[in-house]
Amino acid sequence: MTESFRTDAVSRRTFVTGLGAGALLLGLPHSSHPNSPTASTTTLRGNHFDLSIGYRQVNLTGRERQALTINGSLPGPILRWREGETVTLNVHNQLPDKSSLHWHGVRVPSDMDGEPGLSFSGIQPRKIFRYRFPVRQSGTYWYHSQSGFQQQRGLIGAIVIDPISPEPFSYERDYVVVLSDWSDESPQTIYTHLKKDPDYYNRQQRTATDLWREVRTKGVARTWRDRHQWNWKQLSDRNISQVTGETYTYLINGHTPDTNWTALFKPGERVRLRLINAASMTLFDLRIPGLKMKVVAADGQNVEPTSVDEIRIGNGETYDVIVEPESELAYSIFAQSMDRSGYARGTLTSDIRLSAEIPAMDHRPVLTLQDLGLARKAEETNTHFKTAQTAHTEKHSDLPDATEGGWFYGNLAAAGLGSNSPIIHQPSESSFRVDHRALTPGNGIADPGVGLRHHKHRYNRRVLTYSDLRSSKPTQDQREPQRELQLHLTGNYERYLWSINGEKFRDASPFLFRHQERLRITLVNDTTLPQPMHLHGFWSELETGDGEYLPRKHTVIAQPGSSISYLVSADTYGRWALHSQMLYQRPGMYREVRIV
Amino acid sequence: MFKNVAGITATLWILAAQTSYGQADSQHQRHSYQSSDEDNEEEPMAEVSLDYVELRGDNGGEIEGDFSYGGEQNKFVAEVDYERSSGEIEKNELWALYSRAISANWNFLIGIRHDFNLETTSRNWVAVGITGESPYKFEMDAVFFYGEHGSTAFRLEGEYEIKLAQDWNLVPRIELNFFGQNDEARGSGSGLSEAEVGLRLMYEVTRKFSPYIGIHYEREVGNAADFAREEGEDVVSTVWVLGFRAWF
Numbered sequence: 136m137t138e139s140f141r142t143d144a145v146s147r148r149t150f151v152t153g154l155g156a157g158a159l160l161l162g163l164p165h166s167s168h169p170n171s172p173t174a175s176t177t178t179l180r181g182n183h184f185d186l187s188i189g190y191r192q193v194n195l196t197g198r199e200r201q202a203l204t205i206n207g208s209l210p211g212p213i214l215r216w217r218e219g220e221t222v223t224l225n226v227h228n229q230l231p232d233k234s235s236l237h238w239h240g241v242r243v244p245s246d247m248d249g250e251p252g253l254s255f256s257g258i259q260p261r262k263i264f265r266y267r268f269p270v271r272q273s274g275t276y277w278y279h280s281q282s283g284f285q286q287q288r289g290l291i292g293a294i295v296i297d298p299i300s301p302e303p304f305s306y307e308r309d310y311v312v313v314l315s316d317w318s319d320e321s322p323q324t325i326y327t328h329l330k331k332d333p334d335y336y337n338r339q340q341r342t343a344t345d346l347w348r349e350v351r352t353k354g355v356a357r358t359w360r361d362r363h364q365w366n367w368k369q370l371s372d373r374n375i376s377q378v379t380g381e382t383y384t385y386l387i388n389g390h391t392p393d394t395n396w397t398a399l400f401k402p403g404e405r406v407r408l409r410l411i412n413a414a415s416m417t418l419f420d421l422r423i424p425g426l427k428m429k430v431v432a433a434d435g436q437n438v439e440p441t442s443v444d445e446i447r448i449g450n451g452e453t454y455d456v457i458v459e460p461e462s463e464l465a466y467s468i469f470a471q472s473m474d475r476s477g478y479a480r481g482t483l484t485s486d487i488r489l490s491a492e493i494p495a496m497d498h499r500p501v502l503t504l505q506d507l508g509l510a511r512k513a514e515e516t517n518t519h520f521k522t523a524q525t526a527h528t529e530k531h532s533d534l535p536d537a538t539e540g541g542w543f544y545g546n547l548a549a550a551g552l553g554s555n556s557p558i559i560h561q562p563s564e565s566s567f568r569v570d571h572r573a574l575t576p577g578n579g580i581a582d583p584g585v586g587l588r589h590h591k592h593r594y595n596r597r598v599l600t601y602s603d604l605r606s607s608k609p610t611q612d613q614r615e616p617q618r619e620l621q622l623h624l625t626g627n628y629e630r631y632l633w634s635i636n637g638e639k640f641r642d643a644s645p646f647l648f649r650h651q652e653r654l655r656i657t658l659v660n661d662t663t664l665p666q667p668m669h670l671h672g673f674w675s676e677l678e679t680g681d682g683e684y685l686p687r688k689h690t691v692i693a694q695p696g697s698s699i700s701y702l703v704s705a706d707t708y709g710r711w712a713l714h715s716q717m718l719y720q721r722p723g724m725y726r727e728v729r730i731v
Numbered sequence: 732m733f734k735n736v737a738g739i740t741a742t743l744w745i746l747a748a749q750t751s752y753g754q755a756d757s758q759h760q761r762h763s764y765q766s767s768d769e770d771n772e773e774e775p776m777a778e779v780s781l782d783y784v785e786l787r788g789d790n791g792g793e794i795e796g797d798f799s800y801g802g803e804q805n806k807f808v809a810e811v812d813y814e815r816s817s818g819e820i821e822k823n824e825l826w827a828l829y830s831r832a833i834s835a836n837w838n839f840l841i842g843i844r845h846d847f848n849l850e851t852t853s854r855n856w857v858a859v860g861i862t863g864e865s866p867y868k869f870e871m872d873a874v875f876f877y878g879e880h881g882s883t884a885f886r887l888e889g890e891y892e893i894k895l896a897q898d899w900n901l902v903p904r905i906e907l908n909f910f911g912q913n914d915e916a917r918g919s920g921s922g923l924s925e926a927e928v929g930l931r932l933m934y935e936v937t938r939k940f941s942p943y944i945g946i947h948y949e950r951e952v953g954n955a956a957d958f959a960r961e962e963g964e965d966v967v968s969t970v971w972v973l974g975f976r977a978w979f
Contacts, residue, residue, distance in 0.1 A: 328938075331778055331978065335938050342894045366867045369836060567804065567832040627835055629864070632803055639803075 151196045151384045152392040152477075176293070176311070176388055177206070178213040182220045186211070186236070188258075188280070188290065189229040195391055196384055200319050202289040203230070203280070209389050210313050210413065211278070211292030218273040218299045224266040226258060233257035233282055236266070238294065239451060239669070240276040240435055240689035243268040245709020248671055250281055253710040253727060257282055273298035274435025275409040275453045276689075277313070284322030284415070287718055291315060291413035296435070303607055304431050304440065306407040306457050310398045314421070314448065314470055314479050316383040316414040317391075325378055326719050330631045334374075336381040339474060339499055341373045364504060368571055370663055372502040374628065375585065377664070377719070378416040380477025385417065387468065387481040395490060396468075396481035406458050406483065407431075408468075412448040415718035418665060418692070419448050419470040420587065422596065423483065424494050426466055428456035430599060434688040436674075437607040444596035447473070447584050449667035451690035451716035454599075458483070465489035473586060473665075475499045497594070500586025506663050508573020508696030540646075541621040541636065547655065550615050551682025553578055553700040554657040559621060564637035564661070568723075570627040572661045579697030580679055584665060601699075602679050604686035610676065612704040616655040619700075620646060624693055624715070624724060626662045633662075633715065633723035645727035646713070648705040657700040660693040664717075666724070667692050672711035675701040690716055705730050775802050778978065785974025787947060791816035793974070799830070806830040808840070816949070816968065823847040826858060837863035844876060851916050854878055868892070883911030884919075898935040902943075904928070913954050918962070920954025933976060942975040 186205055193202040193209060205211025216222050228234040235257045237249035247268045251257035258264040273296045280290035293311045318325060328335040349358045365372050390396035400406050408428075412419055422428075422445040429440045432455035446454055448470075460466060465484035472478065475496040482490045541561060548555040560572050581602040583590070590596045626633040635643065648654060656675070660666050669690045676685040678700045685702065693699050708730045715724035781796035797810040810826035828842030844856040860874030869891050876884040886908050893901040906927040910919045919925070931945030948969045951959045956966045 327776070330776055332938060338897050340894055340897060342896055344896070369864055369866060369868050567834055570835040629836070630803070630832065 151380075176210060176213055176313075177208060178215050178295075179206075180215040182216070182222045184214060184222065184224045185227070186224060187227045187229055188234050188236075190288075193289075195317055195386070196319055198319050203285055204289055205292055209289040210315065211290070213293045213295060213311050214278070216270050216294065216296045218270055218296055221267065221269045225263050226266065227263045228258040228260060231260050233259060234285060234290070235264075235280055235282045236278050236290070237281040237671075238266075238276065238278050240453070241268075241270070241294065241296075242272060242672065242674075242707070245672065245707065245711060248709075248711065250671060250710075250712050253712055270296055272296060272435065274432055274437070275311075275411065275455050276435050277411045277413055277453065279413060284326065284718060286413075287316075287318065287322040287325070287415040289315075289317075293409065293411055293413075295409065303437060304429075304457060305405065307404040308398070308400055308406040309409070310406065311388070311409045311411065312396075312468065312481065313386075313388050313411045313413050314417075314419050315386045315389075316378070316417045316472075317386055318378075318382045318384070320382050322415075322718070325382065329377060329719055333377065333628050333631050334371075336377065336379045337374065337474075338379065338381055338476065339373050339375065341371060364507060364509070368507070370507070370571060370628070372506075374502070374663060375474035375500055376417065376472060376476065377717075379474055380472060383417065383472070383477060385414075385419075385470065385472060385477050385479035387470070387479045390481065392478060392480040392493070397487070397490070398481070398483050399487070400460055400483060400485055402461055402463050402485055403459070406460065408456050408458065410446070410448055410454045410456060412450045412452055414450045417450060418473040418584075418667070419479065420473060420497070421446050421448060421468070421470040423458060423466050423468050424491070425464070426458045426460060426483075428458055430603075431455050431457055433604050433686055434690060436687040438686050439605040439607050439684075441599070441603050441605075442597070443599040443603070445587070445590060446599045447587055447692075449665065449690060449692040449716065451667050451669050452688070452692070460485070465491040467491040467493055469494055471496050473500070473584075475586075497586070497590075502585060502663055502695065505577065505582075505697075506585060506695040507571070508576040508661065541623070543619040543621065544617075547616055547619050549682060550610075550613075550655075550702055551678050551680060551685060553580065553678040553680075554619060554621070554655060554698060556619055556621060556657065558659060558698070560623065560661075561636045564623060564625060566634075566637040567630070568627050568632045568634045568639065569625045569637045569661065570629065571663065572623075572625075573659060573696040573698075576659055576696055576698045579660070579692075579694035579699045580677070582694045582697060584692065584694055601677055601686075601692075604677065604679055605681060606684040606686045609683055610685045612653055612676075612702075614653040616653050616702055618652070619655040619657060621657045621659060622713075622726075624658060624660045624662055624666045624668070626664075626720070626724070628662070628664075633720040635713075635724055635726050639723040640725040640727075643726060645710070645729040648703070648728060648730050650705060650708060650730050652705050653702060654705065655700055655702050657698055658691070658693040659698045660695055663695045665692050665694055666720075667716040668713065669716045670703070670711070670713045670728070672707055672709065672728075672730075673703050673705065675703065677701045775800060780978040782976055783974060784976070785943075785972045787816060787972050788970035789817045789968060791818070791970065793972075797826075801830070804832045806838075808842075816970070817965075828858065830862070833861075834863075836865075837861050840874065856884070882914070885909040900933045900935070900941070902929075902931045902933055902945075904931070913958075915958050918951070918955055918958050918964075920952075920956070920958060922954070923952045924955040926950050926952055929972070931972065931974075939979055940975065940977045943973075945972045946970070947972050 191204045202209050235249045235251050248254040276294040279286045387396040427442045463485045468481040470479040543556045583598040583600045587598045590598045623636050625637050674687040711728045713726050777800045779798050783795040786792045794813040799806045799808045808828040808830045812824040814822035826844045828840045830838045833839045840860045844858045846854045856876040856878045862872045872888040888906045890904045908925045910924050927949045929947045931943045933941040933943040935941045950967045
């Protein structure tokens with residue numbers, strides 16, 4: 136299956152890159168002109184924090200808008216904790232509505248998780264909620280509001296946890312890079328637009344010109360065959376991002392591309408960048424032209440260092456990379472949105488006066504049959520999974536038994552290999568909420584994702600994939616999974632309805648996990664959009680092939696039309712959430728996980 | 732009569748403007764700050780679609796649009812269909828429907844259609860049908876009508892959107908009207924009575940507003956054609972149209 140691209144890379148409209156000089160940069164007291172070293176947002180250290188959720192006028196695009204802020208800053212202050220300490224956070228909600236803060240990726244007791252409706256009832260207007268929990272991990276995480284669409288308006292911030300024991304890598308500089316998407320439209324307006332016209336922000340729709348071009352290059356018969364798969368299912372191969380640069384301005388640490396967040400280094404220094412995707416609806420493809428990025432941690436957890444040129448960061452994910460700029464030059468930190476409708480940009484420089492060229496955006500991706508879930512062959516070529524797959528086809532009698540609700544018992548594939556269970560679409564999937572089901576989904580573990588599949592060939596860039604991730608520490612829980620839960624991520628794009636197994640949150644009962652059980656969760660993405668799925672409370676130990684060194688993640692991108700598996704040790708009682716990190720899909724694509 | 736429909740359209744417009752804009756803007760703070768346990772509640776949504784608002788070359792015109800209000804599966808739909816050609820009112824309908832999503836791409840409709848007094852008396856119909864999108868993305872409406880004194884009718888409408896460029900659409904459209912009986916007074920005949928075919932070129936000034944130009948072809952068929960000939964009216968007409976499509 137080859138991936139096709141549109142050749143016209145330049146958009147008719149360009150997205151808003153910001154204000155030029157003189158933007159209001161909140162929480163960044165020393166930064167007002169484009170090339171000042173805007174090292175980072177305020178950092179709060181210690182084990183006692185007073186945070187205040189409020190609002191403030193900002194001007195990021197030339198128009199005054201109200202943003203939600205934490206201690207007056209957008210994004211909120213960096214919280215710097217120490218592993219082993221107990222932190223207390225008094226969060227004062229000064230909004231006229233309920234709010235909350237969720238510590239994304241931090242393992243806390245259920246009642247400290249900040250999930251309204253599950254762990255608590257939210258922070259009432261003008262009330263203070265005291266979070267208090269022991270910090271039992273280290274690395275890069277983030278926090279955000281889980282109330283309504285508050286995250287979109289700016290309630291986001293970074294968490295950096297210093298480890299007790301020394302890290303297995305060293306560096307001289309340490310910067311947090313928070314990526315986000317800002318819109319002058321209210322989140323409710325964006326949601327209403329999507330509900331009424333899901334293509335509202337898509338300026339890259341298929342046109343008659345595309346068809347003409349395909350007929351000329353592929354001929355009528357082949358074009359007809361290729362188009363048929365999409366036309367018959369009433370789906371489009373141009374639905375890459377739902378909310379795009381049409382309305383979004385992409386930010387790094389609250390800076391627009393024009394106000395250019397800038398970080399300094401001295402040649403020869405090693406610079407650690409803590410990349411956090413705190414966006415509401417944007418997957419970013421980040422690279423620093425001229426520099427290799429050594430990935431040392433994923434979702435806060437250390438991995439065997441691996442050098443790459445480009446990383447796709449799903450919303451909710453974090454990566455720690457170390458770069459070693461040798462020369463006295465400036466480098467662009469360039470993070471394109473997945474659909475290439477815009478970018479976030481910052482600068483890494485040895486001299487404040489220097490900034491680097493902003494690269495052109497890459498080719499716009501077009502979905503393929505693989506993204507429709509018709510790519511079983513692609514799976515067989517993946518060596519990690521060949522074993523499981525062959526076993527599956529050869530010994531039918533040994534197939535795991537499925538019971539109601541997508542649970543499988545017995546004869547499960549060994550830990551690390553991923554699922555070998557048959558793909559079973561639940562009866563609830565034949566609902567008006569579901570417009571498509573992936574029939575032969577491949578395993579998405581080695582897939583760099585839509586638009587990145589041929590970057591080696593096209594741009595000579597090495598793109599990080601999940602299969603490159605190998606934990607730097609052995610897997611803690613060495614048990615085999617006792618059972619497996621297969622979840623289908625479902626939706627109806629035209630009606631803009633999102634669900635899991637065809638059931639929206641309010642209609643569905645919670646998934647019950649037994650306390651201390653070791654289980655496998657397999658996500659089957661029946662939509663044609665990548666779904667970054669976040670499991671609260673537990674590590675999602677991604678099955679990248681080697682069961683001995685499973686990377687621990689909290690947010691996992693399920694590629695369109697693909698499946699992906701991770702292991703979970705259900706070691707903490709309580710009520711937890713498993714949901715899409717795509718903000719406007721979250722209300723439906725959301726489930727409760729209860730540990731009993 | 733025109734005032735009648737215009738009045739209804741204006742009312743729908745205002746009604747929807749209040750509901751949808753109220754939601755989106757003046758109260759956006761309330762909504763956007765809301766917490767997620769409430770967020771997961773199904774929030775009803777209001778929408779006005781003006782599909783065709785146009786003038787036609789033969790001193791005619793059309794207003795076709797609807798107001799809908801409801802949740803994810805069930806909606807209330809009020810629809811207006813007004814059509815006039817050669818100075819004569821052809822359609823003057825107000826619908827009130829219950830719409831229910833029955834599959835990924837189809838909705839079931841049931842309700843009433845009221846035809847305002849044309850040259851004779853006003854009529855009421857019970858309407859039952861489906862609306863949705865077929866494979867290959869054809870927008871379809873198929874509605875069966877059962878009227879007073881056992882009269883029956885069936886209307887089939889289809890529309891397709893050809894995207895010429897990001898903001899240019901070419902929209903072919905077809906409408907077929909069938910009747911179960913002859914009705915000489917209204918000029919409709921049993922079987923296929925009337926066929927309309929149109930082609931419109933639309934420019935999206937914004938996603939919500941597209942002015943267009945196009946041509947509209949209309950033909951009486953079978954008995955209806957005979958009735959028209961007897962009256963000395965044209966059986967076939969081809970006219971230019973100028974109008975806009977909008978939603979909010």
